[in-house]
Amino acid sequence: MRNYLTMKKSILLIFYSILLSINNIYSQEEHSTFLDTYYNLIESNKKDSARNITINYLKKFRHQDNISEEYLDLYMLLSETDNFDTAILYLDTIISLSKSIEKNYHYPATAYYEKGSKYYDKKNYIKALDNYLLAYSEAKKQQNEYLEIISLNNLGLLKLERAGSEREAIKIFQKCETYYKKDTNISTYPIDYLILIYSYSEAYRNIKKLDSSLYYNKFGISESLRLNTNHIKDYFIFSEGINESIKGNFEASLDSLRWSKKRLIENKDIGNIILSNYYFGKSYLGLNNNTKALEHFKKIDTLFTENLIYIPEIRLAYTYLKKNAVKNNELKEGIKYIEKIQKLDSLFINNFKVINNTFKDEFNNKDLQEEKYNLVKQLEDKNSESIYKSYLLVFLFIAVISIYYFLNKKNKYYKKKFNEIVDNIDSNPITIKNNQFKELKIPEEIISKCLASLDKFEKENGFLKPNLTTYNLSKIIGVNTKYLTKIIKGKKGKSFPNYINELRIRHAIKKLKDDPIFIKYTISSIAKEVGFSNTISFSQAFKKYTNLNPSFFIQEMIKSKKS
Known part of the structure; x- marks a missing residue:
């Protein structure tokens, strides 16, 4: 919520300063007219016109011998009409000139505060921290309690949002709360007060105290209505939408997020729009609506690419x-998201975690300004670790894709081989070689008789008999084992075991193809049916003959029959 209100708060602070510092040279009416015109031009984004009227108004002060607060006020207004670099020059000029003013209620504290806000908007959180610390210190010296408190509050927000130190932030907020509860400060500064309540809710949510977060959301809604600030009320509804998502109440979460969505867009609150999309996505995932979840996570990608705003939840979205x-x-998309995670990690290391432990604890009875920075050590180690993790992710990603490609290619080969075997099983019997009988050195009549007997043996499925040996078969055929072995090797082109195993495997394939009952058998039963003594010898023979595992072949056969 702070991102949306930073500039408006700064401008209102400047106007408040100017209205209090009217001197006798100009009437209050003239000041008010100038301020109204200036404000309207800024609101209409006509900064050039706002700069011109401010410069003209500034000329009226040049006859003065001494620098006055009114003069510095106008420089503050100029800082809102120009680009960042020029605005910083204006503010540095104010800081330098303010040293010549003896009794000075607003400067240089106001200029330091505004510099902090501008650096925050530029996402330079270290310099934002520097300037808020200086603003706090100077405001204390000047006894400007309001400026002291809003500077302290922004230090608490940096602790909360950029350093992840919620408990320390809560201590700071408690000191700010004491100020707002005094006198009429709540009614004087309702927006600042409500931001404080919202910050409490966010801090307690981050440390998983959802009941406390709920209390501040309800209290914030009640106070928003009482103070007639409905545009802030929607932020508490948004906060409760996040809480409901965390608790798993996804429908309730979506209701609250939808209610507050329009307000976030209207305020161009990019940080919270990103956060809203994350919890939209998380809630849709919880409701098993992956399509809607993906839609919101992709919106986060677009917003992060355009704005480079770091929010921890962005990393979770990119991981999904x-x-x-x-x-x-989707290989290119996968690599793109890995690179985005690397970018996100780099932003986290370089811009956010370095803020942690750079504050001094105001509540250890030490002056906050005396505290020096103690930047997080081992940033380079963390950066190296992040790079290493990113490279590891890329390596694992490539490895997974490579394995998938290899398996896919292998699976295509197996399917092609399966189709070839099934298509050719009936047309490619075991052939007889055309070599001359005399090469076997066996009488032709014995060879002819043996081949005729083998043909009968094959047709009658004699090979299905288990524990079949050359001795058994030689007795059936009527030739000695020596002749049988030579004839099978010479005319069939195979050793006896390979000859028998091929016949059995071919028979098994035919049965699997044609017999709907046989295909339901276990591999062990199929092995026994075709003459093998065990599953291992069957599987080895099947793989040798077909280049396929029997389990794969059977699965493909079942698929082909269904189709």
Whole structure:
């Protein structure tokens, strides 16, 4: 919520300063007219016109011998009309000139505060921290309690949003709360007060105290209505939508998120729009609506690419997008999301975690400004670790894709081989070689008789008899084992075991193809049916003859029959 309100809060602070510092040179009416015109031009984004009227108004002060607060006020207004670099120059000028003013209620604290806000908007959180610390210190010196408190509050927000130090942030918020509860401060600064309540809710949610977060959301809604600030109320509804998603109440979460969505878009609150999309996606995932979840996570990708805003939940969204891309074999998308995660990790290391432990604890009875930075050590190690993890992810991603490609290619080969075997099983019997009988050195009549007997043996499925040996078969055919072995080797082109095994495997394939009952047998039963003594010898013979495992062959046969 702070992102949306930063500039408006700064401008209102400046206007408040100017209205309090009217001197006798100009009437309050003239000041008010100028401020109204300036404000309307800024709101209409006509910054050039706002700059011109401010410069003209500034000329009226040049006859003064001494620098006054009114003069610095106008420089503050100029800082809102120009680009970032020029605005910083204006603010540095104010800081320098303010040293010449003896009794100075607003400067240089206001200029430091505004510099902090501008650096925050530029995502330079270290310099934002520097300037908020200086604003806090100077406001204390000047006894400007309001500026002291809003500077302290922003330090708490940096602790909460950029350093992940929620418990320390809560201590800071408690000190700010004491200020707002004094006198009429709540009614004077309702927006700042409600931001504080919202910050409490966010801090307690981050440390998983959802009941406390719920309390502040309800309290924030009640106070928003009481203070007539409905545009802030929607943020508490949004916060509760996040809580409901975390608790698993996904429908309730979606209701609250839908209610607050329009307000976030209206305010161009990019950070919270990203957060909203994440919890939309998370809730849709919880409801098993992966399509809608993916839609919201992809919106996060677009918003992050355009704005480079770091929010921890973005990484979770990218992790989901990466897994989804890998699952759908979208290689380029998968690599793209890995690179986005690398970018996100780099932003986290370089811009956010370095803020942690750079504050001094105001609540250890030490002056906050005296505290020096203690930047997180081992940033380079963390950066190296992040790079290593990213490379490891890329390597694993490529390895998974490579394995998938290899298996897919192998599976296509097996299917092609299966089709060839099934198509040719009936047309490719074991052939007889045309070599001359005399090469076997066996009488022709014995060879002819043996081949005729083998043909009968094959047709009558004699090979299905288990434990078949050359001795058994030689007795059936009526030739000695020596002749039988030579004839099978010479005319069939195979050793006796390979000859018998091929006949059995061919028979098994035919039965699997033609017999709907046989295909339901276990591999062990099929092995016994075709003459093998055990499953292992059957599987080895099947693989040798077909280049396929029997289990794969049977599965493909079943699929082909269904189709």
